[in-house]
Amino acid sequence: MNTLTLPPFAARVGLAVDIAAFAMHRSKLMILLVRRGIEPHQQSWALPGGFVHDGEQLAEAALRELREETSVSLSPNHLEQFYTFGHPGRDPRGRIVSVAHLAVLPHGTPAVYGGGSVTAAAWFEAHEPPPLAFDHADILAHALRRLQVRLEYAGLALEFLPDTFTLPELQEVYEAILARPLDKRNFRKRILAQGLLEAAGERRNGVGRPAQLYRRAKRLRSPRV
Structure with a gap:
């Protein structure tokens, strides 16, 4: 008798x-x-995604769907599973449970092209998206909250930047994720005290005084209390 059912x-x-x-x-x-x-x-409009294939890992499915529907290829280290959405009425086709993933694309917005079962792919301001299908507005809201939480303990903002950057560029990332302005002096003091950064030993020329460049610290130190 087969009991594995x-x-x-x-x-x-x-x-x-x-x-x-x-x-x-x-x-x-x-x-x-x-x-x-x-x-x-x-x-x-909707978030990229689709059904998991038989025998496929969740992260593999997420990376495949992103690539097929938008032409964006990412490595697994840019992907994080962050929440599961399973309300019985979220999809009119039946009971569909979606495992949501968060991805951070470094170095700006690449060109995207719709493929597979979608007709277009495009970038929108995250805090002002168009109306979204299914419960994707809720998924996006959860993803934004996850970004904001990760800002406080994981150096998430550095993932959006190139290897070297200025403090104003880093502050722009924080302000974009939090959707509010930050005091320049307080931000500089707090971010340098966290021990996440080190001076790159270079300056960037521009209007006014050349700006000091920073990079992720090779050896993280404990922040000062």
């Missing part, structure tokens, strides 16, 4: 992934969206 009361569930992919562009936090080419919600 699901009990009859187990729900029949489809497993999907959705990806909230963020990047910085001209001091603004951007989110990558796709226009759906099929029902439900045909022609609506």
